[in-house]
Amino acid sequence: MMTINDVITLENQQERISALLPQGYRFVTMTAVDSTTHFDIYYHFDRDYELYTLQLKLDRDAALPSISGLCFAALLVENEIQDLFGITVTGLVLDYHQHLLLTKDAPVKPFCRVPGVSVSTVETAKGGEQ
Amino acid sequence: MSTIVPFGPQHPVLPEPIQLCLELEDERVVSVIPVVGYVHRGLEKIAEKKDFIQDTYLIERICGICSFMHSMSYCMGIEELMSIPVPPRALYLRVIWAELHRIHSHLLALGLLADAFGFENLFMQYWKSRERIMDAMECTTGGRVMLSSCCIGGVRRDIDENQKKFVLDQLKEVEKEVTSLNRTMMEDYSVKQRTVGIGVLSKEAAYAQGAVGPTARGSGLVMDHRMSGYAAYRELAIEPVVETAGDCYARTMVRCREVMQSIDLIRRAFAQLPDSELKTPFKGNPSGEAVIRCEQPRGEVLYYFRGNGTDKLERLRVRTPTFANIPAMLTMVQNCQLPDVGVIIISVDPCVSCTER
Numbered sequence: 187m188m189t190i191n192d193v194i195t196l197e198n199q200q201e202r203i204s205a206l207l208p209q210g211y212r213f214v215t216m217t218a219v220d221s222t223t224h225f226d227i228y229y230h231f232d233r234d235y236e237l238y239t240l241q242l243k244l245d246r247d248a249a250l251p252s253i254s255g256l257c258f259a260a261l262l263v264e265n266e267i268q269d270l271f272g273i274t275v276t277g278l279v280l281d282y283h284q285h286l287l288l289t290k291d292a293p294v295k296p297f298c299r300v301p302g303v304s305v306s307t308v309e310t311a312k313g314g315e316q
Numbered sequence: 317m318s319t320i321v322p323f324g325p326q327h328p329v330l331p332e333p334i335q336l337c338l339e340l341e342d343e344r345v346v347s348v349i350p351v352v353g354y355v356h357r358g359l360e361k362i363a364e365k366k367d368f369i370q371d372t373y374l375i376e377r378i379c380g381i382c383s384f385m386h387s388m389s390y391c392m393g394i395e396e397l398m399s400i401p402v403p404p405r406a407l408y409l410r411v412i413w414a415e416l417h418r419i420h421s422h423l424l425a426l427g428l429l430a431d432a433f434g435f436e437n438l439f440m441q442y443w444k445s446r447e448r449i450m451d452a453m454e455c456t457t458g459g460r461v462m463l464s465s466c467c468i469g470g471v472r473r474d475i476d477e478n479q480k481k482f483v484l485d486q487l488k489e490v491e492k493e494v495t496s497l498n499r500t501m502m503e504d505y506s507v508k509q510r511t512v513g514i515g516v517l518s519k520e521a522a523y524a525q526g527a528v529g530p531t532a533r534g535s536g537l538v539m540d541h542r543m544s545g546y547a548a549y550r551e552l553a554i555e556p557v558v559e560t561a562g563d564c565y566a567r568t569m570v571r572c573r574e575v576m577q578s579i580d581l582i583r584r585a586f587a588q589l590p591d592s593e594l595k596t597p598f599k600g601n602p603s604g605e606a607v608i609r610c611e612q613p614r615g616e617v618l619y620y621f622r623g624n625g626t627d628k629l630e631r632l633r634v635r636t637p638t639f640a641n642i643p644a645m646l647t648m649v650q651n652c653q654l655p656d657v658g659v660i661i662i663s664v665d666p667c668v669s670c671t672e673r
Binding site for chain 2: 187188212213214215217218219220228230235237239257258259261262263280285286287288289296297
């Protein structure tokens with residue numbers, strides 16, 4: 187199961203992540219999840235094969251400050267999150283303006299759930315079986 | 317005065333479409349911007365619409381080179397969410413197929429590198445050897461690319477004595493052929509001219525930029541996720557292959573040596589293959605969050621799962637190794653000469669289908 191090592195906020199995001207890097211943690215990736223009422227943003231770091239995960243709960247209409255100035259490796263995944271979830275990421279060192287993966291005629295925010303309609307709520311009577 | 321040169325998306329050295337917009341001063345690269353998105357398929361979103369058992373075969377199609385490892389990583393995540401124990405024989409069979417995939421991926425990459433610097437004969441010889449591995453996979457699973465042999469709770473097929481003999485015979489031939497080819501790759505003057513001291517990535521830069529796999533190990537980072545002991549790797553005891561120069565030559569040497577390491581691992585896995593069931597039956601749906609990491613041929617892959625107790629996952633996220641290696645690749649290309657760009661890109665062994673999903 188996933189362990190969330192720390193819960194951060196928009197206010198202390200840069201400070202907490204800056205504090206991790208001198209301790210030898212390296213950036214692995216970020217994961218964005220549409221939790222309907224808000225977005226869960228997970229920052230995954232690694233040291234000696236141990237994963238260290240920070241969670242940030244982001245309001246649906248809030249902008250996410252980029253960490254690409256601190257970790258250049260976050261550049262692509264932040265642009266990807268901007269593409270797929272429509273979250274505005276501010277301060278990117280290179281901003282693809284929601285067209286890293288998506289073309290100009292592609293659906294907008296394709297990974298967002300439509301409010302009130304979830305694609306993941308169909309339950310089977312007995313569950314999966316194999 | 318600088319010139320902008322679009323390198324790709326269609327280029328003779330690129331097996332898949334990716335573009336690097338190069339800013340050149342004379343023939344020196346002063347800056348580079350990657351352009352991706354040519355093969356984005358939205359597989360993570362499709363995975364939310366299929367049930368979690370169907371996803372095993374969908375996820376395998378993220379990539380045609382490390383397909384088995386994608387399905388294995390996916391199954392490991394679901395097994396963790398649902399606390400499904402995997403029988404010991406299945407763990408060893410997973411290692412055998414995963415290492416066969418690593419060999420064929422590395423032979424493919426070594427062939428492409430030879431092609432990138434114009435050594436056509438070496439390219440064809442590596443790929444000829446690779447065919448033996450494809451035959452071994454076809455013999456044991458019926459598929460050359462999509463094996464579909466991994467399932468949640470174990471594996472779908474066993475390897476019998478005749479198939480085992482065929483695989484070991486093929487490995488013996490591959491070992492003989494690749495030993496000879498590796499000698500050329502390691503010692504030939506023309507190969508060294510194109511790879512030694514080219515596209516250098518320091519150990520510190522590799523770490524800071526999140527490089528993984530042979531790209532990281534070629535820069536001296538002792539980092540191989542098989543060391544964490546998933547599947548049967550704990551019993552097989554593995555030592556990471558590491559080079560320190562950080563150039564195209566070092567990354568190539570890591571792959572050359574890892575082919576031999578994988579051959580040895582498969583032999584040991586066959587020798588220790590225990591008798592047991594092939595899979596554990598299960599019932600129910602995944603619930604909760606999990607993160608799984610595995611070592612693919614190009615490096616560490618990360619899978620994030622969120623299940624909500626239904627038969628469909630709420631979120632599946634895949635961070636593939638090439639996605640992690642692109643920032644490091646940009647560093648390597650900075651200040652290099654234009655004719656070296658193709659060799660540097662291929663020395664990272666990028667998989668664009670994986671990257672974009």
